[in-house]
Amino acid sequence: MAEMSKYFVPKDDAHLLGKEREIADAFWNVGLFITTEDQFIYQRIKDCEKEGRPPPESLHDFTFAEMGLGGSPSFEPVPNSINDLACPKCGSDLLSEAYEEWEDEDSEVALPLRTVTCPSCNTHSKSAELKSEDPFTFSRFYLWVSDIESEDWDESFKASVEKILGPCQEITAWEI
Structure with missing residues (x-):
């Protein structure tokens, strides 16, 4: 529920x-x-x-x-649990790629600036640029x-x- x-x-x-x-x-x-x-x-x-x-x-x-x-x-991401994230160029699902990047505790790059690479179109997007149906x-x-x-x-x-x-x-x- x-x-x-x-x-x-x-x-x-x-x-x-x-x-x-x-x-x-x-x-x-x-x-x-x-x-x-x-x-x-x-x-x-x-x-x-x-x-x-x-x-x-x-x-x-x-x-x-x-x-x-x-x-x-x-x-931190707000809300804490995001259910969908997509490439801003091709729309491919990037949820697992984003969370993998965000969970890197050794990174010194702020979360919204971390780059997520789309495996479908090879677009490199900052986390804050990813698309979601929910805000x-x-x-x-x-x-x-x-x-x-x-x-x-x-x-x-x-x-x-x-x-x-x-x-x-x-x-x-x-x-x-």
Whole structure:
């Protein structure tokens, strides 16, 4: 069964790198509980319960599984799971070739700039130039919301995200 996820990719991520905790704090203050690598948010929620005080109330009421921050200094594909990639010249499937290139941890070339060669027409394309039926990008920093119930999604959520992260590209993905 597929699940709907949303990704919010800041148009300018440079000023956000390394500030995950500060950003999660800013979201906490508006009632949005963002998971980070250190999972501090769960302890904060437990502390509220122990002290008998409610956590900040959210302006948004929609169903989802989890929210978090993602990214890497060397970029990540967004969404994290891309199901089709094709050569921009001949349209041949390049999914396995792209992932093989992206998984090269020894490469010092940023992910969007890594070259993928089409075995059908021998075109050399940067990863960011590959074609897909679904939108994708590469980013060093982004916010994700997983397993959303599309019937109750709150379109105003993006405005709250942009107050903290700045202007963002919103990507909706159906993930298997």
